Amino acid sequence: MAVKINHKLCNGCGQREKSLCVRVCPGNLLYKNEDNKAEIREKRDCWDCAACVKECLQQAIELYLPAEIGGRGSTLQAEQKKDKIIWQLKKVDGFCEEFEIKTEE
Amino acid sequence: MEQFKVVELTTDILIIGGGAAGCYAGVRAKEQDPEVDVLIVDKAHIERSGCLAAGINAINAYLNPGVGPKDFLDYIKQDSEGLVRDDLIYTLAQGLNRAADKLEQWGLPFLKDEEGNFIPRGRRSVQIKGENIKPIMAQAVRNSGVDVLNRVNITNYLVEDDQVKGAYGFSVRDNKFYLLKAKAVICATGGAAGIYRSNNPGQARHKMWYPPFNTGAGYAMGLRAGAEMTTFEMRFIALRVKDVISPTGTIAQGFNAPQINALGEEYQDSYEKNTTPLRLYATIEENKAGRGPCYLDLTHLDDEQNQRIKENFLNMSPGIVLKWADREIEPQDEPVEICGTEPYIVGGHAQSGYWIDTKRQTTLKGLYAAGDVAGGAPKKYVTGAMAEGEIAVLDVLEYIEGVDFESFDSVKVEEEFNRVYSPLQRKEGFGPQELEERLQKIMDEYAGGLSTNYQLHEEKLLQARSFLKVLDQDLASGKAESLHQLMNLHEVIDRVIVARALVEHLLYRKETRWKSYQQRLDYPDQDDQNWFKFVNSVYDQEEDQIKIIEREHIKLGDLDGS
Structure with missing residues (x-):
């Protein structure tokens, strides 16, 4: 349902045959287009698991709620570190909230 | 279709589905016997496939101090109107804490008190920081030496002389058809979403509880191969x-x-x-x-x-x-x-799935089932699925001792190859999307979906049966324009046979056993005298019919001396 890929930031993971997001998407919904950028084939088929959001090294993928269920522009981005994940919640008014959560002992 | 290459692989143990049950089964096999060949095949990529893709924040089946396997069973019985497979729940309960400890060893962060004990969330639950649980499991699989085949959608078992000897599948990303031969197969594909119309419209239609990519393949393959299924009528609604x-x-x-x-x-x-x-x-x-x-x-x-x-x-x-x-x-x-939510068919929360023995062997020789696809044991959750994977694989290791690869001769590769790829050749026909929506509309309106407050009665179920029969015929003219669409089409094909079996189960149980999950307007009361038993089914391929079998409730018996 709900990821946006920023093609200005996406670098297709360089020379990798498959981008990291393409590698992990559980719905097989992501692919690399002719410009070496990640693309989603069917937004409405996305489960919203955020695997691609976490995997992206460029922070080029954002999670949002579709307008149908009240989405009004807030987004979530994630950055994975060795043993933690840092989430950036961007709110409707532009204000940002950050969360740092341990992921591995 | 000459562009598709047939790839043949041979392994000792084939595990279909790399979720909690499949990953743990693979790792345990290699721990027991480093020489044994194990192959996990997954429709997605095991890094983020299945129910755990987004993570979890509690282990919901864990025996906190003072809670034993019998207490766990008593709770599940009380929560499920008494009718469950006591023997299956009791045996998996014995492995729950071992599975949790293994997750901790692998690096999953558990919340602990000052003395180092896990912090409970309830009597049978502990708190974790589980965002990364699936990558942690995938890493454990890689470290164990298990082979992994990602992005291959398994379509059917390879059955010969009433024995399961492997499986067929196709890559969803390149032109390869797989023939996977094995001495034994463990099915751990998960349950089925997408049988019913979901809560949300449009772009949010996949905003659902169960993964929309778990489409009942394991049930469907089992039905097509003649395996016995149990209690599909106990749907799960979250x-x-x-x-x-x-x-x-x-x-x-x-x-x-x-x-x-x-x-x-x-x-x-x-x-x-x-x-x-x-x-x-x-x-x-x-x-x-x-x-x-x-x-x-x-x-x-x-x-x-x-x-x-x-x-x-x-x-x-x-x-x-x-x-x-x-x-x-x-x-x-x-x-x-x-x-x-909409109703799901899922053995890890309700109890729809393969009819298995305490070793997790199905009614087909050489085929085992674990996790959401295995029936009879509700509320097993992650650690219960893992425990079942362990039980299955320990028996598989013994079973394969007596199995010889030499017996493979007349596999029906061509037949399955054509069944799998023919939708790509059709110029005219229905696409996966429209077939899926028709299925979901039928089930929602006639088989107790959201729009009817989940309520069931005979006349409507008979309508569902008849509409599904027509839909089933229309599947034969399904078309696909890409490998991704081909996967989607096979997902619909699988869900339709699951839905057909489900409707037969719902028709057959003439009482209300589990309100909302299985609630009959025409039989509103629970009737222990006539219905304290299991409703099972087998698909008869020749007659194209789901046949119902009744099975008596199984008591714990020798397992706990009762």
């Missing part, structure tokens, strides 16, 4: 946060939120029980009586808890965090509205 379908346990158990109606009353007390199905049933009844919407009340939270609840949800279901942000509120600002 009580969730409205719209974003985030879990309610995190709020109710984790943050002590009372469940209230629009009048502010804690309505569960007015119903006969406080079980998982009854909490859903009560919520629907409150809405029907004009006392909705119903909520989980979080208005008691302080600022620190506001932050912590958001972190908990980021670990498994970030949608609700976006919802709060889009509404420009904090969790404490208003109660969270709750609703029921």
Whole structure:
């Protein structure tokens, strides 16, 4: 349902045959287009698991709620570190909230 | 179709599905016998496939100090109207804590008290920071030496002389058809979503509880091969946060939120029980009586808890965090509205699945089942699925001693190859999307979906049966324009046979055993005298019919000396 890929930031993971997001998407919904950028084939088929959001090294993928269920522009981005994940919640008014959560002992 | 290459692989143990059950089964096999060949095949990539893709924030099947396997069984029985496979639950309960300890060894962070004990969330539950649980499992699989084949959609078992000897599948990303030969097969594909129309429209249609990519392949392959299935009629319907379908346990158990109606009353007390199905049933009844919407009340939270609840949800279901942000509120600002989801067929929460023995062997020789695809043992969750994977693989290791590869000769490769790829050649026909929507419309309206408050009765179920029969014929003219669409089409084909079996189960049980999950308008009462037994089914390929078999309830017997 709900990821946006920023093609200005996406670098297709360089020379990798498959981008990291393409590698992990559980719905097989992501692919690399002719410009070496990640693309989603069917937004409405996305489960919203955020695997691609976490995997992206460029922070080029954002999670949002579709307008149908009240989405009004807030987004979530994630950055994975060795043993933690840092989430950036961007709110409707532009204000940002950050969360740092341990992921591995 | 000459562009498709047939790839033949041979292994000792083939595990279909790399979720909790499959990954743990693979690792345990290599721990027991480093020489044994194990292959896990997954439709997606094991790094983030299956139910755990987004993470979880509690281990919901764990025996805290003072709770034993028998207590665990007693709780499940009480929550499931008594009718479960006592022997299966008892045996998996014995492996729950071992599975949790293994997750901790692999690096999953568990919350601990000062003495180093896991912090309970309830009597049978402990708290974790589980966002990364699936990558941690995938790493353990890689470290163990198990081989992994990602992005291959398994379509059918390879059966010869009534024995399962492997499986067929196709790559969803390149032109390869796989013939996977094995001495034994463990099916761990998960349950089925997408049988019924979901809660949300349009772009949000896959905003659901169970993964939309778990499409019942394991059930479908089992049915087509003649395996016996049990209790499909006990559907699972989750009580969730409205719209974003985030879990309610995190709020109710984790943050002590009372469940209230629009009048502010804690309505569960007015119903006969406080079980998982009854909490859903009560919520629907409150809405029907004009006392909705119903909520989980979080208005008691302080600022620190506001932050912590958001972190908990980021670990498994970030949608609700976006919802709060889009509404420009904090969790404490208003109660969270709750609703029921569409019904799912899933053995890890309800008990639809393969009819298995205590070793997790199905009724087909050489085929085992574990996790959501295995029947008879509700509420097994992650650690229960892992425990079943372990039980299965330990028996498989013994079983394969006596199996010889030499017996392979007349495999029906061409037949399956053509069945799999023929939709790519059709110029005219129905696409997967429209067939899927027709299935979901039939099931929603005639087989107790959301739009009918999950209620069932014979006339409508007979309609469902007849419409599904026509849909089944139309599947034969399904077309696909890409490998991705081909996968989608096979997912619909699989779901239709699951739906057909489900409708037969729903028709057959002439009582109401589990309110909401299986609630008959024409037989509204529970009837222990006639129905304290299992409804099982087998698909007869020649007659193209689902046949029902009754099975008696199995007591614990020798397992615990009762």
